Amino acid sequence: MNHVPHPSDSALHALAQQAGLQADWEDAAGCAMRVNDDVLRTVLGCLGLPASTAAQVADSHARLRAEADNVTVPALVTGIVGQPIQLVTAPRQRAALEGRPYRIEYEHGGATVESTVGADRDRATLQLAPVPTAGYHRLRIDTGAGSSIDATLAIAPPRCYAVADALHERKRTQDARLWGSSAQLYGLRAAAELAPLSAGLGSYANAGALARSLAQHGADALALSPVHAMFSAEPQRYSPYSPSSRLFLNATMIDPAALFGEHAVRQAIADNGLTDVYTRLEAATLIDWPASATARLTVLRALHRQMREQAAAGNENVKRLREDFRTFCAARGQSLLDHAHYEALDAHVRNRDPHTWHWKQWPAAYQSPSNPAVRAFAHDHAEGVDFHLFLQWAAARQLAAAQRGAEDAGMAIGLIADLAIGTDSAGSHVWSRQQEVLIGVTVGAPPDLFNTHGQNWGLTTFSPRAMRSHGFAAFIEMLRAVMSTPGGVRIDHVLGLMRLWVIPEGASALDGVYLRYPLQDLLRLIALESWRNRCIVIGEDLGTVPGGLRGQLADTGLLGMRILWFEREEAVPGQPFRPPQDWARTSVAMTSTHDLSTLAGWWVGNDLRWQGKLGLLPAGMDEAQAHVQRMADRHALVEAFAHHNHAAEQYGNPPPLHITTLRLALERAGAASAADADIALDATADDFATAATAFTAAAPVPLTVVPLEDLFGLTEQPNLPSTIETHPNWRRRLPGPASAQLDDPAVQARLAVLARQR
Template sequence: MSDAQLEILASRAGLAVDWIDANGRPQKVASSVLRNVLIGLGHPAGSAQEIDASLQELQQVQQTRHLPPLLTADFGVGLSLAHYFEPETPCEIHLEDGSRLNLKLDAEAILPGLIPVGYQHVSIDGQEFTLAVAPTRCYSVGDAVESPIPRAWGLSVQLYSLRRPGDGGFGDTQALEDLARVAGERGAEALAISPLHAMFGSDTQRYSPYSPSSRLFLNSLYAAPGAILGDRALRTAIDATGLAAELKHLEASPLIDWPVAAEAKHRLLQALYEGFVQGEHPLHADFSSFRHAAGEALENHCRFEAIQEARAAKGESLDWRHWPEQWQNPRSAALAEFAEENAGRIGFFAFCQWLITRCLERAQTAARSAGMSVGLIADLAVGADGGGSQAWSRQDELLASLTVGAPPDILNRTGQGWGISAFSPEGLVRNGFRAFIEMLRANFAHAGGLRIDHVMGLQRLWVIPNGASPADGAYLYYPVDDLLRLLTLESHRHQAIVLGEDLGTVADGLREKLIARSILGMRVLLFEQDNAHFKPILDWPDNALATTSTHDLPTLNGWWHGRDIDWNARLGLVNAPGEIEWRHHREREREGLRRVLSEDPQNFREESHETDQVLDAAIRFLGHTRAPLVLLPLEDALGIEQQANLPGTTDTHPNWSRRLPGDSEALLDDPDAARRLELLACARLQAAERDQ
């Protein structure tokens, strides 16, 4: 078997045969790995004959003169169609506003850049396609706050960690509303939240917000039903289910008991649904309108949930890849028959989606009404579970046979497998980028901004065959310019800012592309150093948001006291010599941070607890940077020690389960939090005056 032919096939399928690791060393993907990844991409490569057949198939697709369903272009820039049409060919463009534009290709078969921004329908020589014309950049923080040099600030919060009376054991949208109001009153322009993607209703053991079933729909557990249906309906449902004592017990717990709390919320939602469908409820019309507007995508998701529920009751596999063949196709006759027989259950899951959607709308309205120019910033996970709803309903566009992760590096010598599937680059093109566009619209719908986790995935992702070691993967490249144009267009249409989490290894050229599109990168105080020499204030860039920490890192208080090192040592994730070296290095980092913070004469003047002084100084420091937006984690505003998630652990650390002290509407009245928000707000004003 020829490795040369195999490598040609891999390259044409978008795989990087040769790549550079995080240490700058050249690497080459083994032939056996290439074969397995290619199979996951739908290109058999187990023999010379299969490789030749796959090459021929790819070549035929790439050389065809048949137009894909959608092409992208930048406003004011011509689009070459020489691969498809002769020069001077007339074309007719049907614009979104109903008007018509008659043009012709120029002498080089370039479509003139005269077509307005939007999704326009183009007809040329008997062929038709959609042309997505993107503005030059995304809606920006400057646009939101109406300032050419924005120096805004906001908070970030893990939604589940919030508290309010009657929340049932974890944060919900009512607690989010309460926090948004008080944060807006204090001058915050934005409130970034953890992902609200739909999880697995029939598997309450799975609750990592970054491993969802679908990024098209929402986690209905976060709904605050009383806000939509009224307190009377809620009290009636609680009485009917006998849940009052259990809910009160769950609310009092310092940690979320996800399986128990989720099951209780599920029972409550079921009782609410039963009350809702009986009689003439005034919101029936709104519910029906919601289902109609959400269309096939919602119907498929609800059918998926109903099938999983039925199979869970029998102890059968929930993974659609192990379902009977007739249920693996969302459009099969067997599925239609199932839907007819289980209309009530499907209606229940649609009801849950309606509730959480209306609740999230209320939270964004509350944020904007409180004076926030941005409001909620949603969080978009890098992928969805290959056995989940989104992968099932969009099988040609998601790679359910591959998982996403990261190659080995200094911090993770065996690499990482994240247990989520990614989009298929070929499938996206074949289907006019449908799955990508609908995902963007779903996540922009009820927010003023969108944080894209691992934004590097717009250009390339490390993909690993299911069941293989993370080291046995390869980089898969995506049509990054097309994806960025679509992201820019949707940002413009939704008037929402875009934040790209770009921590880690970033391929050459990507940051420049993001900057050109006004997509803010991310700079974390704990990382902005070179061997304990922290970056001075004015060296921080003006094209990235600034923050103290993230959900995967220790809080500032925890970092200062080495709580992350304590956890890693306790769980055996670091050996004794490594722990000693880590603690020595942390002490040097502490000295380095204090040194850079001491450059500001306003810091360390009060005779207060050392940790309080460091936190105050660090927050003032970030406020003085040139970052257009500073996001302060609520944990750092409150001075909390423990972090939300400890990477590399599952059940040995209480990931995604910690709750904040106190009710959300009173959290910012905490003296430490109030003082730090005032420090941050003043520092942002000073930075704005300095930089005008």
């Protein structure tokens, strides 16, 4: 990565820059870095720009120049309501189009705009008059001789739909400070009477029940782990951040009983000989994904077959369901059909060869969704295709019911969906959108203070070049899919809207390069879709954040994330914790995330024990040193609690945080043996979780989110980055039904301080 180029590399670096690659960059510590030339050549090749030889570099340069010279008007142009619209075009096209008449037809009819194309001399671009209405409008520029240029104008509001807008729609005070929780959907437990029907997995129905319970305690939001479609034929792939498609939903999260009733599900379990399996899976502390997913899908397949038979027999209730199903399929169109075809094909090919794990290994005729052989397969396997269409209908129906339940219970926002940064290249999204995604590279993150070897997520995502040439169609489709139901969406690794660390397949995370994305266009499309779907937007802005990005996100109304553990004054000796009143107001305040230690786990050092056991401690630090540092951090955070109490007293308010027991515990732990220190800390973990929750909730931000793990005082975190088999990632279940857990006295105390602080 630190390779210093020779003068002969200048042409390669010029090509890389023109293609959007950032050969020179700064790491998390501010050190200047340069990407190895071999990495540049490989990634350029994956972008369709061969660069292995000097001749190829020259040819790729020429190709990019030709593409730039031939640009007239992009297929989709973004703009802001009430602001002049900039049209980037080639110089010769600019001269030809300046002064030409144009017409804009509004998306929803009504008025049209007619004018002539102007020029912005400062930016060397063409310019259109401001458009006062948000939407996807049709632009037609008259080029003479009966010809024209057509494009889409995506005109966005100045900012995203906000928490204040959601409050306004519900006729509530717009400056109210809301709070909510977050949950790993798969780990939720059903109520006792339905537990035997759950196969050891959470469901969309569980999410609805949890949202209603939280709303009764004053919550306005419930953020969920990603619910993207996974691989039905390979339940071993279960990380919610490595989906098959971000357009569709995880079928294993469907609750069969919520759709068909308890009796039908009990009968299907018995008929398929799964009674003992369901009992074993429900009794387990950790999820057995292959067994649980297979058991649930087996029951759903039986109920789907029964549904088809009953509809054919004339059952009126089932016929109405089938009519709703057909309406859903028609609305989702070809994308849904492609997904169902993929799922059926994947199962078919795996049955013949279990070692086939990627669609590139399928017979050639099946590798393209438009191949007639795929349609022939779908015809011959109609019931299998119908089953996967049915699963998506059932999942969408239940997720929508959960959101309605949250809103009916009084939540201003309701569910907050999680949009993963990419998809598995072997999945249905890539298979169906091969021309619009990056092939041959994976995405990740360069080394930083918390991941010294960098991260390779094994995912791919949209190509920025293809985004522009295809009018951002795939990106818009994805936004609509994830925003259509919930009241909010969290964008994982939102830094990827500006640049992504891309890594050649098979290489280490160290051997990557940043690829630039059209940030301004993407932010405008997000703002437009957020308003159309009445959906607030949160961005995970953690890691190596480019300078100025957070300001641009804030200007667009996209909320950042401020995590308790990271809110420290890095420029001050000892790095004290920052008081909540100084946290960025254009953000969501959070105690922790799924990738970080829980509050109780941090206090007792559970995360350090895991890291020490697995060799994941920071470079140059052993476990004893890590525990010494953690003790210093505990003192620093409790001291921040004390300052917060003092500030409250100065304003005539009682101290909001109870910290006497925490101080005593730290004194005892500092003077005791390791075993006695653990006892002192364990005994006060609940007190710490309550104080830290109140401290975080005091931040003057629109929304505070406290994960269920922190509300319930749990010590284990859902995911430990840089591990796969050595830590039970994405497998932990809650100790009991969430509604019952909320009645625990310690949990009630945290709920009470949340209500007071917000």
